Amino acid sequence: MTVLDHRHLAAPVPGWRPDATGPRTDPAPLLPDESPHRVLGTPAAEKADPELLAELYRRLVVGRRYNQQATTLTKQGRLAVYPASTGQEACQVAAALALRQDDWLFPSYRDTLAVVSRGVDPLEALTLLRGNAHTGYDPKATRTAPLCTPLATQAPHAVGLAYAAQLRGEDTVALALLGDGGTSEGDFHEALNFAAVLNAPVVFLVQNNGYAISVPLTRQSAAPTLAHKAVGYGMPGRLVDGNDAVAVHAVLTEAVERARSGGGPTLVEALTYRIEAHTNADDATRYRQDEEIAAWREHDPILLMERHLRGTGQLDDRLAQAATEEAEALAARMRAEFHTDPELDPMSLFAHVYAEPTQQLAEQAAQLTAELDAEEQAR
Amino acid sequence: MSTAVETRTMAQALNSALRDAMRADESVHVLGEDVGALGGVFRITDGLTAEFGPERCLDTPLAEAGILGTAVGMAMYGLRPVVEMQFDAFAYPAMEQLVSHVAKMRNRTAGRMPLPITIRIPYGGGIGGVEHHSDSSEAYYTHTPGLHVVTPATVADAYGLLRASIASDDPVVFLEPKRLYWGKDALDATAPVEPIGRAVLRRPGRSAVLITYGPSLPVCLEAAEAAKAEGWDLAVLDLRSLVPFDEQTAVELVRSVGRAVVVHESTGFGGAGAEIAARLTEKCFHHLAAPVLRVTGFDIPYPAPMLEHHHLPGVDRILDAVARLQWED
Ligand SMILES: Cc1ncc(C[n+]2csc(CCOP(=O)(O)OP(=O)(O)O)c2C)c(N)n1
Numbered sequence: 082m083t084v085l086d087h088r089h090l091a092a093p094v095p096g097w098r099p100d101a102t103g104p105r106t107d108p109a110p111l112l113p114d115e116s117p118h119r120v121l122g123t124p125a126a127e128k129a130d131p132e133l134l135a136e137l138y139r140r141l142v143v144g145r146r147y148n149q150q151a152t153t154l155t156k157q158g159r160l161a162v163y164p165a166s167t168g169q170e171a172c173q174v175a176a177a178l179a180l181r182q183d184d185w186l187f188p189s190y191r192d193t194l195a196v197v198s199r200g201v202d203p204l205e206a207l208t209l210l211r212g213n214a215h216t217g218y219d220p221k222a223t224r225t226a227p228l229c230t231p232l233a234t235q236a237p238h239a240v241g242l243a244y245a246a247q248l249r250g251e252d253t254v255a256l257a258l259l260g261d262g263g264t265s266e267g268d269f270h271e272a273l274n275f276a277a278v279l280n281a282p283v284v285f286l287v288q289n290n291g292y293a294i295s296v297p298l299t300r301q302s303a304a305p306t307l308a309h310k311a312v313g314y315g316m317p318g319r320l321v322d323g324n325d326a327v328a329v330h331a332v333l334t335e336a337v338e339r340a341r342s343g344g345g346p347t348l349v350e351a352l353t354y355r356i357e358a359h360t361n362a363d364d365a366t367r368y369r370q371d372e373e374i375a376a377w378r379e380h381d382p383i384l385l386m387e388r389h390l391r392g393t394g395q396l397d398d399r400l401a402q403a404a405t406e407e408a409e410a411l412a413a414r415m416r417a418e419f420h421t422d423p424e425l426d427p428m429s430l431f432a433h434v435y436a437e438p439t440q441q442l443a444e445q446a447a448q449l450t451a452e453l454d455a456e457e458q459a460r
Numbered sequence: 461m462s463t464a465v466e467t468r469t470m471a472q473a474l475n476s477a478l479r480d481a482m483r484a485d486e487s488v489h490v491l492g493e494d495v496g497a498l499g500g501v502f503r504i505t506d507g508l509t510a511e512f513g514p515e516r517c518l519d520t521p522l523a524e525a526g527i528l529g530t531a532v533g534m535a536m537y538g539l540r541p542v543v544e545m546q547f548d549a550f551a552y553p554a555m556e557q558l559v560s561h562v563a564k565m566r567n568r569t570a571g572r573m574p575l576p577i578t579i580r581i582p583y584g585g586g587i588g589g590v591e592h593h594s595d596s597s598e599a600y601y602t603h604t605p606g607l608h609v610v611t612p613a614t615v616a617d618a619y620g621l622l623r624a625s626i627a628s629d630d631p632v633v634f635l636e637p638k639r640l641y642w643g644k645d646a647l648d649a650t651a652p653v654e655p656i657g658r659a660v661l662r663r664p665g666r667s668a669v670l671i672t673y674g675p676s677l678p679v680c681l682e683a684a685e686a687a688k689a690e691g692w693d694l695a696v697l698d699l700r701s702l703v704p705f706d707e708q709t710a711v712e713l714v715r716s717v718g719r720a721v722v723v724h725e726s727t728g729f730g731g732a733g734a735e736i737a738a739r740l741t742e743k744c745f746h747h748l749a750a751p752v753l754r755v756t757g758f759d760i761p762y763p764a765p766m767l768e769h770h771h772l773p774g775v776d777r778i779l780d781a782v783a784r785l786q787w788e789d
């Protein structure tokens with residue numbers, strides 16, 4: 082071929098994808114839903130499994146109480162900080178319920194309720210926020226990664242774990258929880274790309290609650306929806322009403338089963354709202370209006386569920402009372418156990434830095450022991 | 461404009477420095493997470509968007525590498541970006557931009573493309589922050605040639621050093637000791653801005669020198685006060701800048717006194733204190749009556765807040781070190 086021979090321009094572009102030989106004929110399955118998927122308040126709700134509804138309802142009520150009690154504990158100085166998921170309970174409980182016991186959850190710092198809803202002891206789940214220990218529960222025993230503070234950094238971990246499970250021939254699925262702000266971090270994008278390329282059995286749930294601390298979604302992303310971000314990586318993106326517990330549960334269950342059966346990763350965007358401030362240390366009046374909060378209160382996850390259960394005669398006094406009793410018992414237990422300061426061992430500072438302490442750490446431990454003894458004697 | 465001498469918190473002094481720098485020079489732009497309507501989680505950028513508009517005080521998407529990388533491009537085009545990293549440990553995603561580009565651009569371009577970027581990072585512990593909110597990361601930055609590393613310990617320095625950093629034609633990592641944010645002192649914003657790289661003697665003394673910076677300065681001053689009861693007269697040197705390190709001031713002082721302890725709260729092994737102690741030993745060996753000692757945080761990941769007081773060097777730990785300075789000689 083000479084330089085003047087331009088016929089090669091007309092030749093088809095060589096395909097480096099196995100199926101890139103012609104135009105797509107399938108109905109673009111990667112494009113996300115046009116409007117958020119909903120079940121409650123639609124005819125589909127009639128077909129929902131009554132047992133599932135009761136279970137979701139019970140967990141929503143208990144979860145709300147958990148959020149309230151934890152927030153109160155911050156005001157009493159018993160918890161150092163609490164990023165409440167009030168208003169987001171549907172996402173949290175559905176995330177936990179969509180997983181099998183042997184699946185893995187990768188929570189971010191706002192997802193204590195998802196962790197608790199998964200069966201982790203409520204007080205052990207709170208050590209990070211109380212300030213006595215980083216991760217109070219056993220990640221392996223509970224199949225729940227530590228609550229992750231640096232944003233989106235747990236997403237590649239979820240991919241790696243899911244990939245490893247796949248390599249081992251196990252059908253474990255990993256679910257990574259993120260906020261809308263977290264989707265801007267590089268780690269989020271790298272995780273999606275790896276997940277799609279490796280066909281890893283992982284699901285990403287973005288709880289889009291409108292704000293990353295003070296920054297509204299419009300200043301976070303110019304994409305039509307966050308679910309659209311899936312398209313460029315080659316995985317399905319689903320959009321769901323995050324306050325509709327039945328819908329979140331359905332979409333997540335489908336995504337988890339798809340992953341489990343070898344269908345690869347899914348990105349789910351759940352539209353929800355953060356009713357409380359970012360944390361107890363934040364002043365939300367600086368960046369949002371009361372009217373907005375009021376509108377979302379009308380779309381509260383518990384309200385939506387109650388409305389449906391009442392309308393169909395499924396919310397009897399027994400169910401309501403059982404949920405309330407369970408919620409109050411949990412709140413009482415939190416109050417009781419947080420009433421006193423936890424017992425702390427200063428020498429635990431040196432435990433678990435390495436499998437075997439270095440000589441330097443042993444010396445530093447001895448130094449602290451001597452200091453503590455001197456303090457004791459001075460008393 | 462801040463003209464008279466006023467009582468300010470360190471946070472307010474930093475805010476004034478940003479405001480005054482933006483008023484003085486149109487090319488100064490602030491960007492970061494939550495720096496707009498919220499004014500930053502510590503309110504250091506409070507009111508800047510209201511006064512200068514969202515282009516000059518820009519709320520960015522939540523992505524530190526993106527923030528710093530964008531600042532690189534802005535600086536390449538002639539602006540003076542001031543970047544806010546929300547907390548010490550959340551600057552790490554930007555490490556690639558910092559180490560590979562911000563620190564090296566002047567060198568890589570044979571001086572044709574300097575980057576006048578100021579990177580403000582609240583750092584250090586003592587405020588009860590949970591995991592990833594209390595790191596002292598100065599050693600990562602001081603180990604990276606091409607970066608200035610500055611840390612004020614007083615209200616006046618917070619103002620003066622930030623103005624100097626923004627005016628610097630080199631990138632500056634500006635470490636803000638967050639546990640000193642709310643401390644109040646007099647601020648004269650008209651005082652001449654001191655260049656970066658000079659240590660100041662905060663307290664003269666003949667027995668030994670405490671060499672420190674940032675959050676540990678008040679602890680050292682308290683220790684010096686308490687040491688009087690032991691009959692020790694301790695000098696306290698505030699470095700203010702780790703890079704450049706004011707070797708001349710430190711060396712002269714240590715030679716004249718003969719005993720020195722370096723104090724900082726970050727991990728000791730491979731820390732800034734190791735460098736300082738080694739350098740002073742090299743330069744002052746024949747004037748020393750004792751080895752230069754270090755008092756630092758333990759070599760552990762920053763602990764949970766309820767245990768942090770055991771980790772952070774306090775007055776007693778400093779006095780113990782002074783007691784080990786071979787007084788019998
Ligand atoms: C890498 C990193 N940068 C900054 C922060 C500080 N920070 C904590 S939460 C938060 C906002 C997160 O928003 P989003 O992802 O939407 O989650 P939400 O809080 O709304 O649940 C920020 C900026 C962090 N934790 N990690």
